[in-house]
Every structure is written in C-alpha cells, then in structure tokens.
Amino acid sequence: MNTTSRTEENYLKAIFQLCERSEEPIATNAIAHAMKTSAASVTDMIKKLSKKELVHYQKHKGVRLTDSGNSMATSLVRKHRLWETFLVNKLNFSWEEVHEIAEELEHIPSKKLIDRLDDFLGNPKFDPHGDPIPDSAGNFTFRKQISLPELAEGAEGVLVGVQDDTMTFLQYLNKLNLTLGTKIKIVERFDYDESTKIVINGKQEQILTNKVCLNLFVKTI
Amino acid sequence: MNTTSRTEENYLKAIFQLCERSEEPIATNAIAHAMKTSAASVTDMIKKLSKKELVHYQKHKGVRLTDSGNSMATSLVRKHRLWETFLVNKLNFSWEEVHEIAEELEHIPSKKLIDRLDDFLGNPKFDPHGDPIPDSAGNFTFRKQISLPELAEGAEGVLVGVQDDTMTFLQYLNKLNLTLGTKIKIVERFDYDESTKIVINGKQEQILTNKVCLNLFVKTI
C-alpha cells in the first residue's frame, strides 16, 4: 500500500514548512507544536513516515524530508495555494477566510483536477497571501523581496506578501487598508518604540509597530 | 460533539439514495452492498447513527432517515452535484470523470463555500447527469420526465437525465453520441429482442437495447 493518509499529509506539510525556516533537522517538539499534538504522537508518526522513506530520521536527532517526502509536501502546498487563489479570485472570499478551507481542499487527490484548476486560474505564480505557487513540476517562482524594516527611510515599495497569515493578523491589515499591491513609503522611523511611519498609496499616513513591519514583504520600486 | 465523520456522511448519503428508490425501511444488506462493506460493519454504524438520531432504527427492521439525517444527506447531495457541475462546466471534465472526485469534495464542510460556488455556477438546477441540485434550503426542482421505453413510437424527446451514472455506461453513451440535450426520436420497437431504433438529433440512426433505454430519461417535446 503506497497510499498516504490525510494525517500523514498534514505532518509532511508541517515538516516542510519547518524545513523552510531552518537548515537543521526538525525537532519532535517543533512538529508537535505545529501540529498541536503531543510529542508522543509525533514520534509515532515520524516512525511511520520514516518506514515509508518520506523522512530521514534518527532517534533523538530530529527529521528532514527525503526527496520523495519533499515532492509530496510540495504538491500539497501547490494544491493549498491554488485552492486559496480559487476561493479569493473566483468565489470572492477574503484572504483571511481561505486558509482553513484550503486546509481541507488540499487533500483532494486528483492531479488532473489540480492541473485543470491551475489553468482555469490562469497559472498564477503567487497565492492571495503572496506565497509562491509551485508549478506542476514542483518549481517555485523566486521573487526578490525584502521585509519592511529593510526598506530605507524615504524609499517606496509594493506590498507583495505577508510572513504571518493568521486570521487575526490579516484582519488587522484589512483595518489598516494594507492589501497586496498597496504602495508603501517609509516616512520616518522612531527609535524610541521601534515604530515606523508610512504612507499608504501616496495618501494615508499610518504608524506601524515593528512587529507588524517584520511580517510585511515588499518589492522595491 | 455533534460532529459527523466522513464515514458517517457516506453512510447517510447511501441510505438517502436507497430511500429514494423505496418507501420501505432499508435493509442492512442493502446498505452493505451500496457501501461495499460487511453487514456487521453496517450494523455497527447504524447503531451509531441511531444514537445520534440521524436514522430511525429497530433491530431487524431496517432504517429510515430522520428529518435531521435527511437534511444532512440532502446537503451532501447538494455539494456533490454542485462540485460535479463545477468540474464539467468550469474545468472541462467530462461527465463520466466527475463522480469520483465529487465523492471527496462533497465532504468539505463550509456552507459559505458551497453557497458561493452555487452562485458562481449561476445556481444550476441540474447536475451534469441531469440529477436535480437541491437549493440552499434543501428543495429539489421537480421535472416531468419519462424513461425512454415510456416514449411512444414516433414521438420525440430530449435526453435530460440518466438512471445509471457509472463510468462504463456514460462512456458507452459518449460512443453513441448521446449527451444531455440530445433530441431522440423513437422510430420503431422490435419485440424480438426488445430493442429500439431511434434517430439522434434528426440524423443519426441507432439501435438501443432495452437495458440502455431503461437508463435514459427524456422530456417530451
């Protein structure tokens, strides 16, 4: 049986995302935290994934995805992001609503379905949160982007992505009128509280905390 | 926890479809056959559904859906048929490919999703196999239709539905150029082998076996 369960898929995707943020082997606890489950459950699952050669694993040393695990996770990310794009672009959902639904849709198995969906959407390269959508072969489009604190005082950028895509953060951005494509100019930085004054689309002035700035990616213009 | 598992949902839908074809309580074996599982498993599940008040059940007397079971099943049918319509109308799948994929998609839980999808598709009343799609309140559109054997010799009808929607039957219909919307005229019936000669869209002559005719629904014109 070379089949992969929904649960195994969710673990693979979580491990993939942890791998993106570190070169080190991923700790059991880190996975447990990401999956909101116990370390014991993670150990059980890791053993299973290891037996299926989807992760490299040595006791007490953490895990990395194998090539086959990586390509499976990439396919899940592709599905997740294409469905998110569908929900926003075709069904008029807003960007903070789609993650949860895509979390389910990503497990629909048909490759033909996802390739057709990709075409139907016009082969988008980025999802509603600005994250890259791997193509049918698993290749990601790389984009030169910097986080807002890296943008020089006086310089301008276009908001192209967010680091954090939790509901609460995205809803907060909605309130601030910060959507993807928005033009942001750095007016002034205040050392006192590490806040930043920006101008949105050339008109609206706004003060952002450093926490918010760290979660915004812009393309310079 | 008033949650319904994917498995429970599949049972509810199967029972719903058996109920459509008979007023009698549905036998354990009938469900087992529909679900391709053992009678023992069905008994277990029936007890569970009964405890949740989704079916009426008495030992050895078979089951019927309760109102709440019925509305749950109707919602599943709605989702199934809307997704099938999406796959055919928007992603260019053909009618024999979509059942299997919709079998998965129907379990995606968001009501908002399905209502948006319904609007996106233009609130279709029938799915790619001619089956009615219940609206958001669970109401089916009724259509006056007859099976091909009921259509008089010399009379004409438009193909609006199929009884059997297995892959093999639908592929066979493809070969015969019989798609929904096709005009069918009964030319002659042969008692010898119960076959029927028809004309398709006013040009192509064709002999159909009774087995095929019984699975075709037409609207008279």
Next chain:
DNA sequence: AAATATTTTTAGATTAGTCTAAAAATACTT
C-alpha cells in the same frame, strides 16, 4: 408447523491515530 435458508446481530480482533505517564537520552548549569 417443521425444517431450511437467509438476514441480521453479536463477539472478538485488527489498524490508524491519539492520549497520559513514566523512562531514557540529551542539553544546560553550576
């Protein structure tokens, strides 16, 4: 109305995924 056949239920196992608590391994402090 018995005898036989069929259907349905129960009993007991199995597998996937989860949990808590305890044991073992590793890392950090003093």
Next chain:
DNA sequence: AAGTATTTTTAGACTAATCTAAAAATATTT
C-alpha cells in the same frame, strides 16, 4: 564532572472503523 532541566521515546490505554466467524432472528419452503 555532577546535578538538574528539558526533550524524546516507550509503554499502555482509548476511540473509530473495519473485519471474520458464530449466534440469533426472521423468512421461505416443504
């Protein structure tokens, strides 16, 4: 280097869904 804290693994138990085999109930035939 020893002691303490943290992380990870193991042990054992639980639930949902499944199975086979046997028992019980119902239906059919003689």
